[in-house]
Amino acid sequence: MNLKAILLGCALSTGLVSAVHADEPIKVGFVYVGPVGDGGWTYAHDQGRLAMKKALGDKVKSTFVENVPESSDAERVIRQLAADGNKIIFTTSFGFMNPTLKVAKAFPNTYFEHATGYKMAKNVGIYQARSWEGAYMLGVLAGEMTKSNILGFVGSYPVPEVVRNINAYTLGAQSVNPKIKTKVIWVSSWYDPARERQAAETMIAQGADVLAQNTDSPAVVQTAEEKGVYAFGWDSDMSKYGPKAQLTASTLNWSKYYTMEVKKVLDGTWKPDNTLWGIKEGMVVLTPLHSNVPEKVAKDFHAKEQAIIDGTLVPFTGPIVNQEGKTVVPAGEKMPLDQLLSINFYVKGVEGTIPK
Structure with a gap:
């Protein structure tokens, strides 16, 4: 040796x-x-x-x-x-x-x-x-920018993470526009451009004029660009795929x-x-707003974003009501973190049912 x-x-x-x-x-x-x-x-x-x-x-x-x-x-x-x-x-x-x-x-x-x-x-x-903070902020902007009061959301899999973002998106929109309804189509994939496109086209045909997603491809933003409606980038900036469509993006750093x-x-x-x-720590980052966003809407948007950073705005604060009309979080109370992380219901205003 x-x-x-x-x-x-x-x-x-x-x-x-x-x-x-x-x-x-x-x-x-x-x-x-x-x-x-x-x-x-x-x-x-x-x-x-x-x-x-x-x-x-x-x-x-x-x-x-x-x-x-x-x-x-x-x-x-x-x-x-x-x-x-x-x-x-x-x-x-x-x-x-x-x-x-x-x-x-x-x-x-x-x-x-x-x-x-x-x-x-x-x-x-x-x-x-805390991606739901970004989803909530997208909802705020969607609620201000929609003309039909119908929003669309392309979901991947019905895991708590995605259900939570759908609910946050809806709650954010309802915070500025109580008439909001959210349509959801599930594509059973994290990344499937063809299915994502088809889902986007279907919701646009059903009247949705602002789209969000919890999927990975830019197909939703591309479809919005082609159809003349608004959308949001998710997890990364997708504005190059929809320079007229993307109002902002909730990105992850x-x-x-x-x-x-x-x-x-x-x-x-x-x-x-x-x-x-989340937003406070710089892991959830909202990209600059599209020039089409009115000045007052942009000002209100940034005020809510700062409130999340300051801790004075917590997206899942009651009253939160489920689809059946039952209050699941009383007014002024925050949803407990363990409940939030395992959420398995839609809030009032989201249409359809969660796949089993």
């Missing part, structure tokens, strides 16, 4: 491998549910990854796997990233939660963080954005968060946490 092998053996037996490899970059893995593309949820996460790489330089080496189905394939991908030596792995979709937890048990010395989930472990943290968490790994201070950031 040569001297190098002997030294490595000693390091292994005394737990000094980290010191031996201290100058090597740590590996960071990302699992994406859709294509990176140039817009939407996955694009926003990848922009965060790139910003983290730029901030930390040669201290890190990152990799990602895109278009990972929320199925047994997810477990396989996550397991492979762990086996490849990634020290921390970010799994960025709701359906990756259970596969992440399963792999984490098999790799106790690897750190995992799951986006939009609610289950934690010794080496699994969770993080998400993961840069600060990813840099912070990977730095904790480098510093040896990482621990599982439950992080929930």
Whole structure:
């Protein structure tokens, strides 16, 4: 046995491998549910990854796997990233939660963080954005700009995250226009441009003149542009696909968060946490308003945005009434966070039913 092998053996037996490899970059893995593309949820996460790489330089080496189905394939991908030596792995979709937890048990010395989930472990943290704040603000603008009082929303899957955003959108609109009704079409996919387009066209035909979405492609904004109605970018700025249609976009900026968490790994201070950031923390960012937005509407919009930052406006504050007319949150009270994060009903004004 040569001297190098002997030294490595000693390091292994005394737990000094980290010191031996201290100058090597740590590996960071990302699992994406859709294509990176140039817009939407996955694009926003990848922009965060790139910003983290730029901030930390040669201290890190990152990799990602895109278009990972929320199925047994997810477990396989996550397991492979762990086996490849990634020290921390970010799994960025709701359906990756259970596969992440399963792999984490098999790799106790690897750190995992799951986006939009609610289950934690010794080496699994969770993080998400208060995206409902952005959805509420889009609703405020929709309520002011609509002429038909009919709004449209293209939903992906009926998980609490999406139901919550539909409700927030409706509540925001009703805060300035009590006549609002919201139509919802579910496409059973996070990213399916053809179905998203079809859903948008259907709602426009039904009278909706302002569209929102919780899907990843710019198809809804493109369709709005073609049909002469308004829409909003979601998770990223989609104005280049609808320069006349997009009134604003509720975007997600993961840069600060990813840099912070990977730095904790480098510093040896990482621990599982439950992080929930919104407009105040700069994770939810509203893009500049379209020039078509009247000055008074823009002023009121920005005042509400500042109120969210100040904490004087909390979107899910009562009275909140469900479709059946039952008050679920009394006037002046805030919906408890656990109820908000597991919400499974539509508020009054949203048409249709939530798919089972």
